[in-house]
Amino acid sequence: MEPEPPQPPPAALATGAVARHLGVSPTTLRSWERRYAIGPARREDGRHRRWTPGDIARLELMCRLTAQGVPPSEAARVARATDPGAFADPVEGVSAGVAPGAPGGPRALRLGDVRPECRGLARAAVRLDAQAVEEQLAGVLAELGLITAWEEVIAPTLHAVGRKWASAGERYVEVEHLLSWYVSSALRRIRPAPEPLPAPPVLLACAPGEQHSLPMEALAAALGERALPVRMFGADLPADALREAVRRTGPRAVVLWAQSRTTADNALAGSLAGIEWGPRGARGHSALLLAGPGWGAGSAVPAAAPPPPPARTERLFGLRSGLAVIESVAAGRAPATAAGRAAPAAYGS
Structure with a gap:
């Protein structure tokens, strides 16, 4: 029987890749190597650092210890002297070398x-x-x-x-x-595009009582990159102020975010969808786009809620597909329902 061919050594990573993996800066890794002798086992051409899985496991242990308040010098001493495979990763709760998703602490x-x-x-x-x-x-x-x-x-x-x-x-x-x-x-x-398009704005707001504004901040930044005018009102905008903002700005679309069912108010959505703005004889309507997991089945509806909002109200599902819907509305086309539902919900925190 022929002997099995030797297995290649585990891949070694450059400092930048290790830094991204650990969530530290490359400068920090170089500082730890210089100060505490916790460096890579090998270098290429005598200059370029290459970190093996064992090196990375020791760095992970040092990161865990310093996060618990252990001084870096002591953490490095323990990491150098200890088998790092015996310690659990605080991100996945698994030991070094164990596949992600295994049971953890x-x-x-x-x-x-x-x-x-x-x-x-x-x-x-x-x-x-x-x-x-x-x-x-x-x-x-x-x-x-x-x-x-x-x-x-x-x-x-x-x-x-x-x-x-x-x-x-x-x-x-x-x-x-x-x-x-x-x-x-x-x-x-x-940075937004230097010259916004000459179009009515897109109004972004969180429902009254809603404090989770990061998804709307991401959407505002993405719309700005595309030169679409934006009015961002952030978290917990009172209902009366939101309705007044719609009347004053005449937006092409209103995006209303609700993270939870307790803040997803269908009565408010219905009133927003029915708002008309502009001078008499030239009234306009805004497309109402509902975003966030709160608008799913079972969202809060007051006992005296009005009928469901008209057909121009749409749901957004994800940043990428939501942008496609908003761009179609901004271009004067009907909201693209199919595009809005093409991707999983990727908004949210």
Whole structure:
């Protein structure tokens, strides 16, 4: 029997890829190597760092220890002297070398099958490493673009943190607040097109009592990139103020976000859909676009609610497909219902 051919060594990663995986900056990795001798086992051509799975597992252990308040020098000493496979990953709750999704500890932040950038962002958020969170967000927005970064990295991380917060009482609420703050800051740094199109604006608002505004901030940034005029009113806009804003701005479309069934008010939706604006004899209507999981089956409807809104009211399902609907409305076409339902719901936090 012929001997089996030797197995190739595990792939080694460059410093930038390891930094994205861990949710730290490349500068931090180089600093740890210089100060605490926790560096890669090999280099190519004597210069380029290449981190093996064992190197990365030790770095993961150091990240976990420093996140728990252990001084970096002591964390590095423990990481160098300990088999890192015995420690669980705080993002997935699994040991090094175990497939993601395996059972983990009660502190695990479950992400499932996601992009590596998503895991890096989650790890930085769990450590409350503000600089790394900011750098991770800037990197994915620059490399992937707003829509892909939101749907495949930012939103899944926000969802995972929100689920963990909901299941762990008050724990992890600080992670959600820190991550939300830096996501909002990153979205507002996205520059809109220099000259908006000469068209009526799109009005974006959260339903009264609704505090989750990040999905509308992402939508506002995406519309700005496409040169579509936007009026962003943010969280918890009172119903009377929202109706008055529609009358004053004469928008092409109104996007109303509701994260939960308690804030999804069909009576408000009906009144918005019925608003007419403009001078007598030239009245106009706005398309009403309902976004967010709160508008699903069973959303809150007052006992004296009016009949369902007219046909010009549509649902949005996801940032990418929602943009297609809004662009068709802005172009003067009827809302594209099929396009709006073509993608899974990727909004939300």
